[in-house]
Amino acid sequence: MADEVLKLLLEGEALDKAQIAVILNKSEAEIEAEFAALKKKGILLGWRPILHPAALAEGEGVHALIEVKITPERDGGFDRIAERIARFSEVETCYLMSGAYDLLVIVHGKSLHSVASFVAARLSSIEGVLSTATHFMLKVYKEQGHMFERDQQDPDRLSVSP
Numbered sequence: 001m002a003d004e005v006l007k008l009l010l011e012g013e014a015l016d017k018a019q020i021a022v023i024l025n026k027s028e029a030e031i032e033a034e035f036a037a038l039k040k041k042g043i044l045l046g047w048r049p050i051l052h053p054a055a056l057a058e059g060e061g062v063h064a065l066i067e068v069k070i071t072p073e074r075d076g077g078f079d080r081i082a083e084r085i086a087r088f089s090e091v092e093t094c095y096l097m098s099g100a101y102d103l104l105v106i107v108h109g110k111s112l113h114s115v116a117s118f119v120a121a122r123l124s125s126i127e128g129v130l131s132t133a134t135h136f137m138l139k140v141y142k143e144q145g146h147m148f149e150r151d152q153q154d155p156d157r158l159s160v161s162p
Contacts, residue, residue, distance in 0.1 A: 001026065005034050063092075063108050064115045066123065067101035067133040078102055081128045090118050101133070112136060 004024055008015060015023070021031045038044035070081050078096055082103055086094040093106040105123070109115035115134065124132050140148055 001030070001034055005031065005038070061108055061110050062112055062115060063106065063137040064119075065135045065137065066105040066107060066119060067135075068103040068105055068123070069130040069132075070102045071128045071130060072102075073128065081126065084126065085123065088118070088122065090115070 001024065005020060008020055008023060017031045017035065018028055020026075021028045024031070035044065068085070070078060072078050073080055082094055082096060085091060085103065085105060090107045090109055091105055092108050093104075095104045096102065097104050107115055107118065109118060115136070119132055119134055123129065142148065
């Protein structure tokens with residue numbers, strides 16, 4: 001049943017436990033027990049809604065992807081530095097990567113300047129961090145499987161036709 005519950009959570013719309021119980025033909029108590037078991041096993045950590053960035057008020061901040069090259073430590077590899085970086089409140093996500101850089105860090109800040117200051121003063125100054133490359137997110141087209149609609153065509157702009 002765990003797979004069915006997870007599939008509904010990952011692929012479905014926002015469902016409450018009563019709706020999941022009806023879909024799976026189970027009792028609410030069984031669904032509640034399954035949620036508790038998934039949380040106890042560390043599988044279900046939580047979930048959050050997917051928000052359309054254009055629908056949010058202006059000035060909600062900026063997101064940046066930061067490529068970080070680090071020197072692995074003896075007996076610890078990348079873990080200690082990665083965990084230290086992940087603890088910063090600005091860091092939303094931190095992945096160990098293969099390829100040209102070691103960590104991919106996703107950061108949220110109030111402004112371009114605040115993210116740049118975080119990278120310069122706090123991230124790049126960590127012992128073992130060799131270099132960083134910061135990429136600011138300008139526009140979201142798709143997130144977690146959800147396409148964002150294109151903005152309506154500017155009414156003041158004429159259509160182009162061949």
